[in-house]
Amino acid sequence: MARRRKHEHQLGDFWLGKRSGSTSWYVMWNDRRTGRVERLSTGTDDLEQAQRKLADHFILKQGLHRESPEDVTIIAVLKHYYDQHGQRVRSGRTIDRAISFMSDFWPIESVSAITIQEQERFVAYMRDRGLSSGYIKRMLGVLGAAMRRAYNTNQLATVPAVLKPAFFGPDAVRQRILSLDEMKALWDAKMPDHLRVFLVLAINTVARPEALFELRRSQIDIEHRLLHLNPEGRVQTKKHRPALPITDTLLPWLSLERDYQIQWKKNQDSPIKSIQTTWRKIRTDIGFDKDVVPYTIRHTIATELRTRGVPEWECAGFMGHRSGGVTERYAKFQPGHLGAAVKAIDSYCQELNEITKTPIVLDAVPFTRQLRASRGEADA
DSSP: OOOOOSSSSEETTEEEEOOTTOOSOEEEEEOTTTOOEEEEEOSOOOHHHHHHHHHHHHHHHTOOSSBOTTSSBHHHHHHHHHHHTGGGSTTHHHHHHHHHHHHHHSSSOBGGGOOHHHHHHHHHHHHHTTOOHHHHHHHHHHHHHHHHHHHHTTSBSOOOOOOOGGGGOGGGSOOOOOOHHHHHHHHHSOOOHHHHHHHHHHHHHOOOHHHHHTOBGGGEETTTTEEESSOTTOOOOSSOOOEEEOOTTTGGGOOSSSSBSSOSSTTOOSOOOOOHHHHHHHHHHHTOOTTOOTHHHHHHHHHHHHHTTOOHHHHHHHHTOSOOOHHHHHHTTSTTTTHHHHHHHHHHHHHHHHHOSSOSSOOSHHHHHHHHHHTTOOOO
């Protein structure tokens, strides 16, 4: 049963009030030992700002436990989601940005007030600001994730429904595909070495960027010519990271001398977390639109695989759309594993190599020398 409010602006055991003769709002509560009213200044006489301070204080001191959605502000839920989850994931900046927009739009609203109609009003507001359907859909995705987490962890007794992705239409799905000429322009652009390594890895593995940023020397299996995109000790998630054959094109680009394959410092011992700043600069220099993002490479090569006749099941396996069961665990060691996809990617790279100024197809001799050196063998 939800606690009955004793004060108009109350959240759990805390409420907003004013001291006699003061225009500023205070967060107030009863000391559990003495019963005396304690107070903490919010430093503002603006009610909306004071509500945010109240939400922050509530999360810090008391947290949430099967609260009624009428008793909790959406800001409290969003901030709690970011503190407990969002700030530790790679998309944390996106989550923080989405929360900022929603906090401005719903500064004092309770969770129960965030109805479908209210969400549609938010969507209209964001479209008026010139934001794309895809971007707004991702923001509503953050809202849904925050409320689901609050419900699943027993912080809220119930939560309202969130707009379904279909509401935003097909335009909300990123489907930007690069033509061969556009890929040529990208590959021939002046870029730092770490970005070029990212690009060749992305083309030859069709992997998600975060998997490539974390790719280490220990994940390169030369004996079986495999890349284990999921490092040892990491639990597989729904964004499955498969073990992939190393294409002929990719082999000379791999390094047994550095730990992380994508590094911008020679002796770097931690992964690059983002290439967004460099990517945006190169994108601007080429004249590409903002829809061309690092993920575009994955979409482009996936499309090439299907265009070149690679079976759908093999495309799915190569892209990590299938969870790793017993069959996959052993199939990756079979000759010809995902062979059609490998052949298609090498063929694509050969075609790209024929029209680019900067070669993508390299001699494998340098890598062979690395391998011999790593084994302590004399160079022939």
